[in-house]
Amino acid sequence: xxxxxxxxxxxxxxxxxxxxxxxxxxxxxxxxxxxxxxxxxxxxxxxxxxxxxxxxxxxxxxxxxxxxxxxxxxxxxxxxxxxxxxxxxxxxxxxxxxxxxxxxxxxxxxxxxxxxxxxxxxxxxxxxxxxxxxxxxxxxxxxxxxxxxxxxxxxxxxxxxxxxxxxxxxxxxxxxxxxxxxxxxxxxxxxxxxxxxxxxxxxxxxxxxxxxxxxxxxxxxxxxxxxxxxxxxxxxxxxxxxxxxxxxxxxxxxxxxxxxxxxxxxxxxxxxxxxxxxxxxxxxxxxxxxxxxxxxxxxxxxxxxxxxxxxxxxxxxxxxxxxxxxxxxxxxxxxxxxxxxxxxxxxxxxxxxxxxxxxxxxxxxxxxxxxxxxxxxxxxxxxxxxxxxxxxxxxxxxxxxxxxxxxxxxxxxxxxxxxxxxxxxxxxxxxxxxxxxxxxxxxxxxxxxxxxxxxxxxxxxxxxxxxxxxxxxxxxxxxxxxxxxxxxxxxxx
Numbered sequence: 347x348x349x350x351x352x353x354x355x356x357x358x359x360x361x362x363x364x365x366x367x368x369x370x371x372x373x374x375x376x377x378x379x380x381x382x383x384x385x386x387x388x389x390x391x392x393x394x395x396x397x398x399x400x401x402x403x404x405x406x407x408x409x410x411x412x413x414x415x416x417x418x419x420x421x422x423x424x425x426x427x428x429x430x431x432x433x434x435x436x437x438x439x440x441x442x443x444x445x446x447x448x449x450x451x452x453x454x455x456x457x458x459x460x461x462x463x464x465x466x467x468x469x470x471x472x473x474x475x476x477x478x479x480x481x482x483x484x485x486x487x488x489x490x491x492x493x494x495x496x497x498x499x500x501x502x503x504x505x506x507x508x509x510x511x512x513x514x515x516x517x518x519x520x521x522x523x524x525x526x527x528x529x530x531x532x533x534x535x536x537x538x539x540x541x542x543x544x545x546x547x548x549x550x551x552x553x554x555x556x557x558x559x560x561x562x563x564x565x566x567x568x569x570x571x572x573x574x575x576x577x578x579x580x581x582x583x584x585x586x587x588x589x590x591x592x593x594x595x596x597x598x599x600x601x602x603x604x605x606x607x608x609x610x611x612x613x614x615x616x617x618x619x620x621x622x623x624x625x626x627x628x629x630x631x632x633x634x635x636x637x638x639x640x641x642x643x644x645x646x647x648x649x650x651x652x653x654x655x656x657x658x659x660x661x662x663x664x665x666x667x668x669x670x671x672x673x674x675x676x677x678x679x680x681x682x683x684x685x686x687x688x689x690x691x692x693x694x695x696x697x698x699x700x701x702x703x704x705x706x707x708x709x710x711x712x713x714x715x716x717x718x719x720x721x722x723x724x725x726x727x728x729x730x731x732x733x734x735x736x737x738x739x740x741x742x743x744x745x746x747x748x749x750x751x752x753x754x755x756x757x758x759x760x761x762x763x764x765x766x767x768x769x770x771x772x773x774x775x776x777x778x779x780x781x782x783x784x785x786x787x788x789x790x791x792x793x794x795x796x797x798x799x800x801x802x803x804x805x806x807x808x809x810x811x812x813x814x815x816x817x818x819x820x821x822x823x824x825x826x827x828x829x830x831x832x833x834x835x836x837x838x839x
Contacts, residue, residue: 348421348529355418357493364592365767367493370455371501372762374486379513380755388435390754391470396429400526401507404495407529408464422531424464438473448596454488455764456594465492509751582641585794586738586773593792598762599802600785612683612816616690619743622777624686626741627675628808633801644674648737672737682815739773746780763787
């Protein structure tokens with residue numbers, strides 16, 4: 347029997363009417379690379395997906411919830427699975443520009459998934475004919491997946507099962523390397539027995555997890571307290587810490603990944619993630635200054651961290667394997683290089699304090715929390731807006747493949763991501779990378795950020811500011827030394 351882990355289930359329990367806890371991954375394809383100049387039809391995309399259904403259990407399985415949430419839900423094969431129910435087709439109205447594209451994606455993302463069916467949907471969007479970055483004739487595939495089924499890393503594994511490494515149809519993952527899994531529906535007796543057993547053993551399991559980790563837990567607590575003293579600051583109140591509405595907004599901008607790699611050289615040992623945080627901080631600083639809302643204290647970001655040992659871990663059983671950290675992003679520092687240096691130092695301390703036992707212990711402990719308790723806790727934390735006391739926004743950096751990918755012979759040109767929000771955290775900045783480029787994807791609500799295009803301009807300005815500040819100074823060309831021309835001083839009359 348395949349059962350949701352506690353970490354998977356908490357994303358299910360966080361759902362509310364206005365906030366659906368799913369992610370939407372978007373890929374744009376150029377059909378001009380199709381061999382022989384053939385066009386890609388909607389039925390071709392359906393046929394391609396149908397051939398790959400066995401590559402991931404996400405495609406065919408749905409959830410069965412336990413009465414009164416006495417235990418975590420189970421994954422079972424959907425006996426009524428219908429591929430065409432999960433894949434839709436649409437076309438942008440003329441002229442088919444970027445703004446219309448963002449609106450279409452926002453509306454698709456805002457719709458809830460049908461929890462009685464497999465937790466994914468696709469939308470094929472044609473008519474991207476007046477977007478500067480793409481040649482005419484391009485189309486997009488937006489894939490919506492529930493967070494109870496995937497995290498950032500397992501989304502990439504799901505995606506790998508669909509794409510090819512060339513335009514001739516060579517799969518990125520060999521089709522015979524994965525066997526189709528089958529999850530039968532458990533009987534009511536098995537569900538009841540397992541629920542009773544899990545409820546009885548949960549306090550024992552929690553005690554055992556704490557005792558096994560006691561020495562390391564003590565050291566971690568000391569580190570955490572030390573870090574807290576250095577980093578302690580109130581989470582400032584911002585426009586992002588309000589009740590999130592169902593009216594989602596999306597926009598994005600894309601940069602060369604090499605630009606970020608060049609920036610990080612200005613601060614030794616800094617990472618791409620540090621640069622991402624610095625760019626976001628600079629953009630938020632500009633945006634809030636423009637609205638005369640910049641707080642004196644730094645904004646605090648919630649940053650998820652992949653807890654998998656390898657990139658391919660969890661291919662056959664996706665789910666969530668993440669931990670997280672909260673970190674100041676130093677929006678109170680004007681100088682971009684100083685801000686980057688301070689962010690690097692801060693994230694280093696945060697990662698050290700939360701590494702090892704932190705991620706492991708939280709994972710071990712949460713799996714021993716009874717399902718009903720986790721339901722209540724999830725609703726209290728997010729639906730009551732308690733998240734506003736923890737941070738101001740989400741920032742997630744998910745590295746993707748750095749070589750071209752294909753589907754139906756069409757080359758993928760770009761990737762974007764739309765993320766869930768929560769009451770108290772009305773801004774999510776996701777930064778997936780692909781084939782030498784990185785996109786900054788902004789998810790918010792119409793009420794929180796009605797001028798989302800301006801915020802995109804702030805992100806672009808923040809990057810340029812960092813590039814200028816970290817650009818290596820050109821050495822003076824060797825040559826004849828210039829001498830100052832002597833002039834007669836005029837006497838004062």
